[in-house]
Amino acid sequence: MKLLVTGGLGFIGSNFIRYMIKTYKNDEIVNVDSLAIGSNPANITDLRESKHYLFVKGDIRDEVLMNNLVKDVDAIINIAAETHVDRSITDPKLFLENNTLGTQTILEAIRYSNINARLLQVSTDEVYGDIIKGSFKETDLLKPSSPYAASKASSDLTALAYYRTFGLNVVITRCTNNFGPYQFPEKLIPKTIVRAAMNLSIPIYGTGKNVRDWIFVLDHCKALEAVLKRGKSGEIYNISSGNELTNVELVSRILKIMDRPQNLIKYVEDRPGHDLRYSLDSSKIRKELNWNPENAFDSALDETIKWYKENEKWWKPLATEEILNPTPWKSK
Ligand SMILES: NC(=O)c1ccc[n+]([C@@H]2O[C@H](COP(=O)([O-])OP(=O)(O)OC[C@H]3O[C@@H](n4cnc5c(N)ncnc54)[C@H](O)[C@@H]3O)[C@@H](O)[C@H]2O)c1
Numbered sequence: 404m405k406l407l408v409t410g411g412l413g414f415i416g417s418n419f420i421r422y423m424i425k426t427y428k429n430d431e432i433v434n435v436d437s438l439a440i441g442s443n444p445a446n447i448t449d450l451r452e453s454k455h456y457l458f459v460k461g462d463i464r465d466e467v468l469m470n471n472l473v474k475d476v477d478a479i480i481n482i483a484a485e486t487h488v489d490r491s492i493t494d495p496k497l498f499l500e501n502n503t504l505g506t507q508t509i510l511e512a513i514r515y516s517n518i519n520a521r522l523l524q525v526s527t528d529e530v531y532g533d534i535i536k537g538s539f540k541e542t543d544l545l546k547p548s549s550p551y552a553a554s555k556a557s558s559d560l561t562a563l564a565y566y567r568t569f570g571l572n573v574v575i576t577r578c579t580n581n582f583g584p585y586q587f588p589e590k591l592i593p594k595t596i597v598r599a600a601m602n603l604s605i606p607i608y609g610t611g612k613n614v615r616d617w618i619f620v621l622d623h624c625k626a627l628e629a630v631l632k633r634g635k636s637g638e639i640y641n642i643s644s645g646n647e648l649t650n651v652e653l654v655s656r657i658l659k660i661m662d663r664p665q666n667l668i669k670y671v672e673d674r675p676g677h678d679l680r681y682s683l684d685s686s687k688i689r690k691e692l693n694w695n696p697e698n699a700f701d702s703a704l705d706e707t708i709k710w711y712k713e714n715e716k717w718w719k720p721l722a723t724e725e726i727l728n729p730t731p732w733k734s735k
Contacts, residue, residue, distance in 0.1 A: 404431075404477045405477055406432050406433070406476060407472050407476040407479045408420055408432055408433070408480045409435050409436070409482055409509070410436055410482040411435070411447065411482065412434065412442035412443060412458075413436070413587070414581070414586040414587060414590075415482055415620060415623060416483070417447050417585050418620045419482065419627060420432055420447065420450065421447070421450060423628065424450060424456060430455060431455050431456075431457070432456050434456070434457070434458050435459045435483070436459075437463070440589075441485075443721070459472065463481070464500070466511065470512045471516075473513055474516045477520060478521040478522070478631060479513065479520060479521070479522050480631065481505075481509055481523065481525060483505060484502045484555065485501045485554075487590070489731040490551075492550065492676075492732040493734065498551050498553075499557070502551075502555060502557075503558050506558035506561055510522065513571055514569050518569075518571070520572065521573075521636075523576065523630060523634070524558060524562045524574070525576055525578075526555050526559050526575055526578075528579045528616070528641070528681045528682075529552035529555065529678070529681065530545050530547050531547075531577075531681075532548050532678060533548065534680055535679065538684040539682065539683050539684060540641070541640065541687060545559070545560075548678050559575050566637045572636045573637060574634035574635070574637075575638070575639040575640070576626065576639075576640050578642035578643070579615065579616040579642065579683055580615045580616065580617050581620045582704070582707055583619055583620030583706075584710040584714070586620070587721065587726075588722055588727065592707065594727060595654050595657045599663045601722065602663075602667075604729075605654050605668050606669055606670075606729035606730065607650055607669070608730075609672075609673030609677060610651075610670075610673075611654070611668075611670065612650075613678065614647050614679065614680035615650065615681055616681055616682055618642065618696060619644070619698035621697075621698060622644060622696040622698050626640070629692040640685075640687055640688040642694075643684075643685040645696075646700040647682065655668070657704070660705060669729070671729050672730060
C-alpha cells in the first residue's frame with residue numbers, strides 16, 4: 404500500500420508513521436507537513452533513512468501539490484491541523500482556514516485525481532462539546548465550544564458531505580486526549596513535565612476540576628490502523644480508553660511520580676469557553692473493528708515521563724517562554 408500522511412512531523416503523525424513503517428515493511432509512506440507550530444523534524448530523525456518513507460514540505464491547502472500527492476496513493480490519513488485550543492482563541496481565522504479549508508482541499512484533490520482513494524479524517528472528541536454525565540456516541544449532536552473544535556467539526560461535516568454527494572470513500576475518527584513521546588510542550592502533560600523538570604510552577608486553569616479522558620498515543624495509532632483497514636465508508640468511530648481524570652488530579656500525579664512538591668501547582672485564570680468534561684462511548688470501534696486499548700494509564704504515564712527525562716535534548720530547544728506561557732490565550 405502507498406499512504407499519504409498529512410501532519411506527520413507533529414505528535415500523533417510521527418508516532419503513527421513510526422508504527423506503520425515498523426508494522427507494514429512493504430508499505431510506502433509519504434509525509435506532507437508545512438512545518439507549522441507543533442511540528443518538529445526531530446520527531447522522525449530515526450525514519451529518514453528508511454527507503455519506504457518520503458518527506459515533502461508543503462501545505463494541505465496547496466491545491467496543485469495535493470493533486471500531485473493524492474494521485475497515486477491508496478489512502479490519505481489527514482492528521483494535519485492547527486491543534487492548540489488556547490491559540491485558536493487568539494487566532495480563530497487561522498484555525499478555520501487551515502483545518503477546514505485544508506481538509507476541503509484534500510477532498511477536492513481526491514475527487515479530481517484519485518476518486519477511489521480512502522480518506523481517514525482524524526478528528527477529536529472536542530467536536531461534541533462537553534458533557535456532565537454519560538458519554539457521547541457517534542450519532543450525538545456536534546456542539547463545539549472553541550474555534551479549534553469548530554474547525555474540526557466543520558472538517559468532519561465537509562468530509563461527510565463529500566461522501567454523500569461525490570461518493571468519496573471517507574471514514575472519520577474522533578479520539579480523546581492523547582499523551583506520549585514527542586508531544587509538543589504547549590500541551591498539558593508535556594508542559595507539566597517540562598515545567599516541573601525546570602522547577603517552574605505548574606499553571607492550572609480555573610478550579611482544575613475539568614475532566615479529560617486520556618489515551619496513550621500508540622493506542623490511538625492502532626485505532627487509526629483499524630479504521631483505515633476495516634472501517635466502513637461514511638462511518639464515524641469514537642476512540643477512547645476510559646481514563647478520566649480532573650486536570651488537578653493529573654498534574655498532582657505527575658508531580659508525585661517526578662518527586663516534585665505539590666505546592667508547584669498554581670491556579671490561574673480560567674480559559675474562556677473551557678469545556679468541563681469530555682467523555683466518549685467507544686463501544687462501536689471495540690465491537691465492530693475489534694480494537695481495544697492495550698496500554699494501562701499508569702504505566703503509560705510512567706513511560707512518558709521517563710521518555711521526557713531521557714530526551715531533554717529533544718524538548719530543551721522547544722521550552723521557550725512563549726511555548727510554556729501559563730495563560731497563552733491572553734497573548735496576542
Ligand atoms: N493531541 C490530541 O490529544 C488529539 C486528540 C484527538 C485528535 N487529535 C487530532 O490529531 C491531529 C494531530 O494532533 P497532534 O496533537 O499530533 O498535533 P500537532 O500540533 O503535534 O501536529 C500537527 C501537525 O500538522 C502540521 N500541519 C498543520 N497545518 C498544516 C497544513 N496546513 N499543511 C501541512 N501540515 C500542517 C503541523 O506542522 C504539525 O506537524 C489533529 O488533527 C488533531 O485535531 C489530537
